[in-house]
Amino acid sequence: MTTNSSAGEMSLPLSGASAKAGSWLVRILFVGCIFLSAFLLFLVQPIIAKQIMPWFGGSSAVWTTALMFFQLVLLAGYVYTDLATRWLRPGVHAAVHVGLLVLALATLPIVPAETFRPDAQKSPIGQVLLLLLMTVGLPYFCLSTTSPLLQAWYTRLFPGRQVYRLFALSNAASLAALLAYPFLIEPVAGIVTQAQVWGGAFVLFAVLCTGCAWASRRAGELAPMAPYEAPAAGEPGHAPARSDYAVWLGLSAMGSAMLLAITHHLTQHIAPIPLLWLLPLSLYLLTFVLCFEGRSWYRRSLVTAPLILLLAGMAWGINVPANEVRVRMAVPLYAVGCFVCCMFFHGELSERKPAPRYLTRFYLCLSLGGAIGGLLVSAGAPTLFDNYYELPLALLATSVVMLWILRRYLTANMAAWPVAALALASCALTGLMGWVFYNQHSLGNVSMQRNFYAASRVVEFGDGNGGSQRVLYNGGIVHGNQMLAPAVSRTPTTYYGRHSGVADAMTFTASTKPGGRRVGVIGLGAGTMAAWGQAGDDFRFYEINPHSHQIAERDFKYLSESPARRQVVIGDARLMMAEELAGGRANGFDVLVVDAFSGDSIPVHLLTREALAVYKKHLAPGGIIAFHVSNLFLDLAPVVGLLAEDAGLKAVRIRSRDEDPEEYSSAWVLVTDNQAFLDHPATLEHGSPIKPRAGATLWTDDRNNLYEVVR
Known part of the structure; x- marks a missing residue:
């Protein structure tokens, strides 16, 4: 082999067309x-x-x-x-x-x-x-x-x-x-x-x-x-200075932190479905493609104005109360915001990329910065904060970085003073909205806790009848509510009220099991299901988040005031129930309530053929499994219907009716082989068949797809 000195390319043993x-x-x-x-x-x-x-x-x-x-x-x-x-x-x-x-x-x-x-x-x-x-x-x-x-x-x-x-x-x-x-x-x-x-x-x-x-x-x-030789005379490229390394690290860390902060916000406060985990990451990667493709897609002058407006818009959006309209507006807002912010960070990185001889150093800094940003949000935030404060902080930091990068451009172009004014106003608004968010989520709280599984806070306020109530929030979703007046403190509320689907199951079994029922509950929340407990009943709660157990015992009275026997098992419900079976213990539940929310969606592994097989082994003859399927984003009832059919069981959907003020609209699917329950007048009156969903398939541990049940 020889070296072609003019072209600088590798030459092969052959020549001419063969070498080419x-x-x-x-x-x-x-x-x-x-x-x-x-x-x-x-x-x-x-x-x-x-x-x-x-x-x-x-x-x-x-x-x-x-x-x-x-x-x-x-x-x-x-x-x-x-x-x-x-x-x-x-x-x-x-x-x-x-x-x-x-x-x-x-x-x-x-x-x-x-x-x-x-x-x-x-x-x-x-x-x-x-x-x-x-x-x-x-x-x-x-x-x-x-x-x-x-x-x-x-x-x-x-x-x-x-x-x-x-x-x-x-x-x-x-x-x-x-x-x-x-x-x-x-x-x-x-x-x-x-x-x-x-x-x-x-x-x-x-x-x-x-x-x-x-x-x-x-x-x-x-x-x-x-790559590490000094450039030849007249060859472009200079050795990066320490300031270059610092800028590479900072911009890369900001892009990574913004990606994860927006992902957290989308999946915890707006539309908690796993499909949205991929959206910000896809946009993040797209900005790398556009900024480093080689055709100069990044233009600072074109990105600046949208960046200023979107920072202000996202800062305003974090303080808007959660509702369905917000979903339609907020998902595009934060998706576009993620794209523009990352386009800004990665575009500035592209503007500062070194000569190819230094590319491994450059990529090392990009990777180190990305890891720093990821560590701050994924490990640092749950340790340091008691709520999801990373997005307000990331927006404020982005505003500051934007002003720092634009300082020379804005001071050198006096005609750009309106842009400078807007940038300063956006930075101020971002800081103000972050402070408002902090106050809204800190003042008046009975308690706030955050760990790997969730950020939970308990708020106390008037119930509208001269009394007070406490509400448990997991992210932006209510996971429990209790009226504190002694006369009504044992009233089941929210999704478990007297007009809900689970109420039909509990009322029926109370009449058929006068000596006491065995009830399993997957998902503790505030412990509201314990309000259905009667003397002689045995309630067994499964809860993966140890903070939830602390909150239910400390800040609510459902568990302590229930006349039923109560036990809380810490760990993933399905794994714990499988271990119990392996140890020769089948609980013989008359009712098993499956209500393990993660944000606003039930974890998929609790809705598979294998999961239902575990539940069946823990049921008493004629037992009822009550699946809570209330969800703005996923139509889970057909999934449960297919599982029941596959297992040789019957399923009926029951929606809450004639809601009392303390009850929330809810949807339950009750699965059983108990014909007496299915023929009971209350079940026939309140229940309805489950309509199959086109394209829906039987979920198993090996194969399941949330996309097919998105509303």
Whole structure:
């Protein structure tokens, strides 16, 4: 092999058309490997998250913790790439990298081992991180190194080429993976099949990457690594200063923090459905594609005005009371806001990108900044804050960064003073709205607590009848309400009132089990179901969030005032019930209430064929399972109907009727083989058949899709 000094490209042993064809084949090899690696890099995230979410209660915190893990491993991959390209000879580096690929192949498939099932007594964040590390850590590490590493090798092979377009290509592939998963992959393949196919694709990636390593090794025999040499005379590019590194870190951290803060806000306060986890991340990746594609899509002058207005709009939006109209307005507002904010951060990063010889340092700073932003929101915020304050703080920080970046432009152009005034006003409004949000969520609270699972607060105010009441909020959703006057404190309220579907089940069993009932409740909330307890009854609550137990005992009286015997089991209900069966204990519930909300949606793993099989084994003969399916965004009743039919049971939907002021509109699906209950006059009067939903399929642990039940 020889080096073409004029073109600076690798020459092959052949000449003329054959050498040119060989050069194109090498380029195609690099492009294909980078695209496939980035596609797999982001496809693995929903695949593994969907496998482990049932183990941790279906909380959106599992998704954000997984994002934090992937950002940390991405950082480790970029550190490895930077150090290896600086200190290892090309042949040694190629051998080391191929060795890592072989080790990663030995860890397939990416299916979590049963030994990593969670322990309710340990930190869920630590358990999620350990599980991910042992299951996908090494394959993900290899994938995370690909984009910067192959770009560095590509620079050696083809100096002078638009190498940053490969970075845009990798982000485009990542975006394609995120969009393909809910619409093309999830509907047609079970989770085990997804993991197996992903493993097969990883084998192909390993082969392509080995080919790239071989090409790089052979090129390294002829030319030293270019990125860390001083530029030749007249060649563009200078060594980055310390201030450049600081700006790269800051802008990258702000983009990551804004992504996760908006994701938290969307899924906890506006539309708590997992589909919205992908929307901000997709927009985040799209901004990388547009900013680094090479055609200068970012224009500061075009982004500034929308950024100023959207910051003010999002700051105003965090203080608007939650309702359905807000959903229609807020989802587009925060989606567009996420896009414009990230376009601003990543556009400014693109404006400051260094010469290709420094690209591994640049990518290392981008990855480190992303990890810092992710850690602040995913780990720092639940530890430091008792509510979701990260979005107001992120908006304020963005306003400050915007003013800092625009300061020279605004001071150098006197004609731009209206823009300066708007920017200052937007910054002031953002700070003011953040202060209002803090006051609204802090003043008058009986208590506020936040952990991995939720941010909960208890508020006390008048009930309109001269008395007072306490309300439990989980994010923006009411999870319990109790009137405090002794005469009415044991009145079941909200979704469990005397006109609800669960009331029909409790009233019927009270008449047929005069000696006492056994009642299971999945989801504690404020403990409202205990209001239905009578002397001789035995209530067993399953609750994954230990804070909920503390709140129910400390701030509400439903548990303490109930004449029934009560026991609270901390841990995921399905796992706890399965362990009870394995230990030879079947509880013989006359009524089992499934009401484990995560925001406004029931965790999917509690609505599968396998879950219903566990519930049935815990039922007494003629027992009733009451599923709470009230939801603004998901039509869950057909899902329960299909499960009941598959299990040989009957299902009836009951909506609340003639609501009392303290009751909320609710929808329940009661599942049973108790014909006496189904023929009971109250059931016949209040119940209605469940209409099948077109396209709905039977949910199993291996295959389920929320997209098919979105309203």
